[in-house]
Amino acid sequence: MKTRNFLLPVATAGILAITLSACGGGGGGTTGGNDAASQGLDGRGPITYVQGKDNSNVVRPLIEKWNAAHPNEKVTFKEQTDQADQQHDDLVQHFQAKDPGYDVASVDVVWTAEFAAKGWLQPLKDKMALDTSALLKPTVEAASYKGTLFAAPESSDGGILYYRKDLVPTPPKTWDEMMSMCSVAKAHNIGCYSGQFKKYEGLTVNASEAINSAGGAVLDKDGKPSLNTPEAKAGLENLAKAYADGSIPKEAITFQEEESRQAFQDGKLLFLRNWPYVYNLATTEGSSKVKNVLGMTALPGKAGPGASSLGGHSAGISVYSKNKATAVDFLKFLTTEETQKFFATQGSLAPVIGKLYDDKDLVAKLPYLPVLKTSIENAVPRPVTPYYPAVTKAIQENAYSAIKGEKTVDAALSDMQKSIESASAGQ
16 A cells, blocks of 8 residues: 555555464553553653654654754654554564653554554543544544544545546446446446455455445444345445456456556546545646546445545554653644644645635645545444454455455355454454
């Protein structure tokens, strides 16, 4: 997946290298026995902020601004690589070592549950509480675990449906409506629809979106797999049928973000599900054949907007930090309107403050913001579980087999259910 300088989540298939056993042992859990969470609450002084590569140069100017105003509580930026799996491993190693030097860390939305369950993130409640009333609800939910906020939403992301408005003047609102428009693609000898269907993290995103948009869920509200339902079947069946009848072109089974973007920009697709970063490239690259006919709308669902998989990052405080009072103030700084506007305009990062999506100046610079707001408001996080590496692997393997026709949809969902149950057995 793309790096943070685009509006795109950075969870990659590399996280799958983390074994299930890596989720066990360590920090003492979220309740009881974790003395570190009660220490350092009033501590003030220098802190370190840890994040992946700052490709858009948004972190350094912000830290310079903070440091100028807080000479006794300066922030040092610890820059990681731009590889999500390496970022994850680096955080795990330092948390396991109870390193007080990793005070605040940027956490991908799919890592929150794992880190919170391990007892590595400071619960943001009581004197550490944040005001989240202005933030988009899905971003707050993604930064929470078992009803407690464990990180400050920092940037968000959601899926968007791109389409050829020269061929489809009115975009589809539902999946069935989109599929009915595939005759237009056939008439123009191009593919109808693609997302990201290679066996990697992007397929977890796309399969989850299909299931959620049809009214199903990978996990129920109690965190248990819920895949043997008519709604889940309808969702995965939508992808399998579309691939079988050619509405999803055969090569799409090899597509990650970039391959699908290139196919759309080359004029080979009528519809594309991808992230907002595509807008800038599709409208500015000289080779793009869609720059003047690019349409954007919410992902189609069963009877209206579909449920995008939520992307983005949150900033969490390590329970081992000695200066948590400073750290929580830094979190508040990251979520101010001024900072969020800077993230959006300088780094193309989706704001977590709802009203900024209606800001005329921002929309003039980033015209996809209204569509993105709809996407995020209807978004559903990927499965929230401490066992995410095993869960995403189960989704990928079985969804891939179902789409290719190697398994029936029923068999794929049954196997997915069993694998997730097995992965979560130690919970």
